[in-house]
Structure formats: structure tokens, C-alpha cells
Amino acid sequence: MxxxxxxxxxxxxxxxxxxxxxxxxxxxxxxxxxxxxxxxxxxxxxxxxxxxxxxxxxxxxxxxxxxxxxxxxxxxxxxxxxxxxxxxxxxxxxxLPRTSCLSRGSAGDLSEDQLIAANIDTIFIVTAVGHDLNLRRLERYLTIVYSSGAKPVILINKIDLTEGLPDDPSATIQEIKDIAGDVPVIALSALSKTNLEQLDPFMKPAETIALIGSSGVGKSTLINALLHHNVQKTSDVREDDDKGRHTTTVRQLFLLPNGTIFVDNPGIREIQLGDSSDGIDRTFSDITELAQNCRFKDCTHRNEPRCAVREAVDQGVITQERLDSFHKLNDELAFQADKAEIGLKGVEKKKYKGIALARKYIASKRQ
Missing domain, CATH: 2.40.50.140 (Nucleic acid-binding proteins)
Structure with a gap:
């Protein structure tokens, strides 16, 4: 160097x-x-x-x-x-002070999120054609990325696997663009290095980019392709589900020749939202904008009259599946908030119970 x-x-x-x-x-x-x-x-x-x-x-x-x-x-x-x-x-x-922090909810903890990486400028959400493409999962990823303070970009990997197949992936890619809003969506192949040049606008000196996605979508292969040599272990694709075998086991930071910094992450099996309330409105910006025309300001978009969001569903402007996902993620965030509050109350109760027992013990010694 x-x-x-x-x-x-x-x-x-x-x-x-x-x-x-x-x-x-x-x-x-x-x-x-x-x-x-x-x-x-x-x-x-x-x-x-x-x-x-x-x-x-x-x-x-x-x-x-x-x-x-x-x-x-x-x-x-x-x-x-x-x-x-x-x-x-x-x-x-x-x-030192963080500019952004990527985290997710911890299934085993009531009050604290699990930190994944810090000081990230851009996050590549990596998915792949075939079995891994899942719009609802992408909405979850977008929610935690927006909440982190970083900029999201969606990468659809393994487009080389669609060559010669009867199903045209362009319709699915368009569905992803429809839910992504103004988030860039790039279809590429890390293995054949197809369309990698489309990543150039995001890869700037001293910028930090993190990769997140399910196991086997090709994050390590992408790192190897960008570094022009193999630094991350990869495995062959399984024929039954188009996935590579899980290889990355620890988060790691890499330096590209042009000065871009990459963070590779192990595949995330379960995407708990944690405290990602800030990300919901941006992930579902179409619903948020429609909601401004609802009759009631506190409309839940379920059974209220003159709900602009439900009218948009009836008119085919947004899908019922997207609205259902919006409700599901909001309900999950509310549940996590309630659970955290209960957990904190339990901690306080245990704390004051301990203080009371200590006072009782001290009093008994003085007698």
C-alpha cells in the first residue's frame, strides 16, 4: 500500500x-x-x-x-x-463518538439492542435471485438500516443463475424497486463480476460500507471480487435452495485499494427490529404520505372510515401484503417496547427489593 x-x-x-x-x-x-x-x-x-x-x-x-x-x-x-x-x-x-450504529433487537434481552457495527456510511443489503428473494424480509432490513443512520442500497446478487431459466426475474426486481422508494436497487453477479461497476458511485475513499443479508447470498464472494483476490472463504451453491453454504463467522473490516472500507457480516438468521421506530416511516414512506390524507390524524389504517391508506389498497396503489407488513412491524415494535418497559420495571423491583433486604440485614446486626 x-x-x-x-x-x-x-x-x-x-x-x-x-x-x-x-x-x-x-x-x-x-x-x-x-x-x-x-x-x-x-x-x-x-x-x-x-x-x-x-x-x-x-x-x-x-x-x-x-x-x-x-x-x-x-x-x-x-x-x-x-x-x-x-x-x-x-x-x-x-x-470515541459514533456517527451511526447498526443494531437489531436481541431476542434474549428485554431492554438492549444487539450492536452489529458502528460508524457506517452506507449499508449494502444483499439478497439473491431465487429462494432468498423476500420482500417482507427486505422491509425489515430497510427498517433497521434507516434507524442506524446509514444510507441503504439493495443488491440483488446471483443474476447469472437466471440465465436460461423460463422465469424472467425482471418482474421480481421491479417489485423490489416498488417497495424500495428512492433506495438504489442494483442487480449483479459477484461471481461473474457482472454490473460491479454500478457500485462505483458508493465506493469512495474513507467511506465505510457494511454488508448485511442472509447466509449464502454471496457477501463474501462480493468482498473477494472487490478486493480482486480471495480473503474470505466461500462455498459452493446448494442445488436445492440456490444458497451458498454459510462461511463467514465473524464480522471483519477490509480495506479496498481505492480507500473504501468494507465490513462483512455473518448471515443474520433472525431480524429482530429492536428500537427501530425511526426507520418504519422511511421504509413505508408511501403509506406515511398517504396517511396524511386520512380523516383522523391517529388513524391506524385498520377499520377507520375514510382511511386514505385502505382506499389506496382498494385502488391497487399499494398491495394488501405491504399494508399487512406495515401493521406487523408496527405491532412488533409496540410489543418490544412493552416488553422492555416490563423488563426495566422488573430490574427496578429487584433493585429495591435488594436494598430493602440489605437494610433489614443491617438492622438485625445492630440489635
């Missing part, structure tokens, strides 16, 4: 060579004096993080103070490291 590429990746030749580093991060880091260095999380393991710094790629653990408060960095985070290189030791002591 030459100096020109290094300058592209750090946005400014006067700043440290850390992919995506900028003046705002430099200002935040300036509060740290002494043996501290900045870095960016490349890979996250159970208790160890790989971090790219000016010294190269290092491994570090998090400080006891961060562990105590449950503060953990994710891939893409910019962090502050305590540099004890004389002891061959590096410790993450803080996470």
Missing part, C-alpha cells in the same frame, strides 16, 4: 493513518494525554479485539472499568488504547 492510498483512507495526510479517521475524531481524541493511541476495530472475538492503528494491527482487551459498565466496542468503532507496548500490552479504555 502506497502513501497516496494511505492518505485517501485517513481523509487527510496530516491525520493518523486509520481508515475513516477525520478531524472530528481527532478533536475527540485530543482529550487524552499520555500513553494513548487511537485505533479502529477490525475484528471482534469473545474477549479480544483486533485493532488497526498507526503501529499496524494490534490485539487488545477492554479495561475493567468498561467491562463493569457493560461498554463493549464493535467492528467499525474508533477507540482509545492505553499503549503499554513495553509490556506488549494494549487496553481499550474508551470508545
Amino acid at each position: 502506497n502513501d497516496k492510498d494511505r492518505d485517501k483512507m485517513s481523509n487527510n495526510s496530516n491525520l493518523p493513518f486509520i481508515p475513516g479517521w477525520n478531524a472530528s475524531l481527532e478533536s475527540a481524541f485530543s482529550a487524552y494525554k499520555g500513553p494513548y493511541i487511537p485505533g479502529r476495530i477490525v475484528t471482534q472475538h469473545k474477549t479480544v479485539w483486533n485493532i488497526l492503528t498507526e503501529k499496524g494491527e494490534l490485539q487488545a482487551t477492554i479495561s475493567g472499568a468498561m467491562r463493569k459498565v457493560g461498554k463493549q466496542p464493535v467492528v467499525g468503532d474508533f477507540v482509545v488504547l492505553l499503549d503499554q507496548s513495553d509490556l506488549n500490552s494494549y487496553t481499550i479504555v474508551d470508545i
Whole structure:
């Protein structure tokens, strides 16, 4: 990698060579004096993080103070490291401010979302022709991407598999465009490198792009194609469902020759929405716009009279399936919010019960 590429990746030749580093991060880091260095999380393991710094790629653990408060960095985070290189030791002591955060609801936790990646500019939602194409799943992905603060782009991979088949995929692709609104939709083949040039407008120096999608849709193959050599393990496509076998097991950050930063993610099996209420209106912007013409401002678009949304369904402007999906995701968000509130109340109840027991114990000792 030459100096020109290094300058592209750090946005400014006067700043440290850390992919995506900028003046705002430099200002935040300036509060740290002494043996501290900045870095960016490349890979996250159970208790160890790989971090790219000016010294190269290092491994570090998090400080006891961060562990105590449950503060953990994710891939893409910019962090502050305590540099004890004389002891061959590096410790993450803080996470610098995030510009975006991709997360999803955690099925096993009542109150907190599961963080996936941070400081992402654009997110490629990767699907594939055949069995994986699912409009309702794409709506879920769009919801969590919009809520993250990143810009979504939909990639329809494996279009080479449609050659010679009687079914024309163009109708399905149009259906995706109909629900995508102004989100770019690109059909390509990572394996044959067909239409990869259509990704060029999104791949800019120091920009960070994350890939999300189901297992086997070709995310790792796309990374390999863009890097022009194999860095991610891939497997053959299964004949029964057109999917590649699951290969990516950890999130990882890659640097492209032009300075673009890519984050590959393992396939997401279950897309819990978590706190994605901000993303619903943007994902269903057509319904949101129609709702402005409803008779009642708080119209639920179910049984109210003079509902502009239901009238649009009757007229074929939007499909019943899309409205059903809108209701389903809103109901799910409401349920998650109620569940979180119940969970927090349970925590508070347990907390005050513990305090009461402690007071009772202290009182008994004084007697």
C-alpha cells in the first residue's frame, strides 16, 4: 500500500493513518494525554479485539472499568488504547463518538439492542435471485438500516443463475424497486463480476460500507471480487435452495485499494427490529404520505372510515401484503417496547427489593 492510498483512507495526510479517521475524531481524541493511541476495530472475538492503528494491527482487551459498565466496542468503532507496548500490552479504555450504529433487537434481552457495527456510511443489503428473494424480509432490513443512520442500497446478487431459466426475474426486481422508494436497487453477479461497476458511485475513499443479508447470498464472494483476490472463504451453491453454504463467522473490516472500507457480516438468521421506530416511516414512506390524507390524524389504517391508506389498497396503489407488513412491524415494535418497559420495571423491583433486604440485614446486626 502506497502513501497516496494511505492518505485517501485517513481523509487527510496530516491525520493518523486509520481508515475513516477525520478531524472530528481527532478533536475527540485530543482529550487524552499520555500513553494513548487511537485505533479502529477490525475484528471482534469473545474477549479480544483486533485493532488497526498507526503501529499496524494490534490485539487488545477492554479495561475493567468498561467491562463493569457493560461498554463493549464493535467492528467499525474508533477507540482509545492505553499503549503499554513495553509490556506488549494494549487496553481499550474508551470508545470515541459514533456517527451511526447498526443494531437489531436481541431476542434474549428485554431492554438492549444487539450492536452489529458502528460508524457506517452506507449499508449494502444483499439478497439473491431465487429462494432468498423476500420482500417482507427486505422491509425489515430497510427498517433497521434507516434507524442506524446509514444510507441503504439493495443488491440483488446471483443474476447469472437466471440465465436460461423460463422465469424472467425482471418482474421480481421491479417489485423490489416498488417497495424500495428512492433506495438504489442494483442487480449483479459477484461471481461473474457482472454490473460491479454500478457500485462505483458508493465506493469512495474513507467511506465505510457494511454488508448485511442472509447466509449464502454471496457477501463474501462480493468482498473477494472487490478486493480482486480471495480473503474470505466461500462455498459452493446448494442445488436445492440456490444458497451458498454459510462461511463467514465473524464480522471483519477490509480495506479496498481505492480507500473504501468494507465490513462483512455473518448471515443474520433472525431480524429482530429492536428500537427501530425511526426507520418504519422511511421504509413505508408511501403509506406515511398517504396517511396524511386520512380523516383522523391517529388513524391506524385498520377499520377507520375514510382511511386514505385502505382506499389506496382498494385502488391497487399499494398491495394488501405491504399494508399487512406495515401493521406487523408496527405491532412488533409496540410489543418490544412493552416488553422492555416490563423488563426495566422488573430490574427496578429487584433493585429495591435488594436494598430493602440489605437494610433489614443491617438492622438485625445492630440489635
